[in-house]
Amino acid sequence: MDENQQEDLSIAEVIEVPQVRLTHVAAHISLDILDSARHRRKLYVGEWLPEPVPDGATTVASTPVRASVTLDKSGKTALMVVLESLTPAARAAFVLRDMFALSFGEIVAIVGRTPQMCRNLASSACRHVRDRRRQETASDVHTRIVTAFWAACDTRDLAALVSLLDPEATTLSDGGGKVRAALKPIHGADRTARFMLAALLQYPKLEATLQSVNGKTGLVLRHDTTVSGVVSFHVRSEKITDVWLVLNPDKLRSWNRS
Structure with missing residues (x-):
């Protein structure tokens, strides 16, 4: 194998990062951001609401998700308010389980809770979201x-x-x-x-x-x-x-x- 072939192989190995690893890294970064945001909101003047988004203002990259996912393409304000009321760990458990179909064993490694606690967090968050969904008007x-x-x-x-x-x-x-x-x-x-x-x-x-x-x-x-x-x-x-x-x-x- 010549030097060019070796270089091409090493580049391919660097680029080909497993999706699970990327999910873990992104989840850890998101948890850090959520914890920081939660602290800042304690200093926020008055009530805090999610930022309203005009349709077509943002583009979300295509990501394989479970067919049972409860979030729609626009993330309605009501649903965003519900998610914002959850703790960072509960929100992470819900998203990782419902959107990315990670096992509870994988979620444990990310959120730093016991398997039973992760199940409880995901179940409670899912119940809140679905309750809000059932209240949606045509x-x-x-x-x-x-x-x-x-x-x-x-x-x-x-x-x-x-x-x-x-x-x-x-x-x-x-x-x-x-x-x-x-x-x-x-x-x-x-x-x-x-x-x-x-x-x-x-x-x-x-x-x-x-x-x-x-x-x-x-x-x-x-x-x-x-x-x-x-x-x-x-x-x-x-x-x-x-x-x-x-x-x-x-x-x-x-x-x-x-």
Whole structure:
């Protein structure tokens, strides 16, 4: 074997890294990032929400996944909120088991828990995700309810707005300390409706459009041509149960790219 053949062989050996090894390395890096992010969020001003993504803004590389995977292509806001509520270990166990079909023995080596604990983490995370999935409303119904919500906001119709909200509806607004936002959750249909109307009165020139946000119809709020807020909703039984309002400009950069 000549020197060129030996060099070609060594390069091939370096490039041909087993997928399992890559998965392990990526998982360890992700856990470190999640732990760091969890610490930063303790210092975050007010409520923290996942970054809203306009459809088509990002491309996800094709990865072989199990047919039973419960995540869809857009990672809806409701599902992202559920995943964010999990511990890094629980999220890792769920993703590695459900998306990459790793054995619990392999997951143990990554998350540093016992096999039984890994099973419990993955099972609990899967139950939370599937419970949220079962609560999903058909897209056309979701769009109809959100459209009616904005019509009530636009006409300042408090009664109509309250009628669209679940009595136990919750609103979270994320300003990140950069812009004014409610620092704590707002609970109840009446309080949520009044909060939304009061916020709109402060910005009379605000324009809203119905657009897809993380795969579901939401509201994109603009001042002049700049997106200043994105609102996502969770609808169940034709009532809005959750309103997620992202105002932090750092999380709206993908909406303001020219």
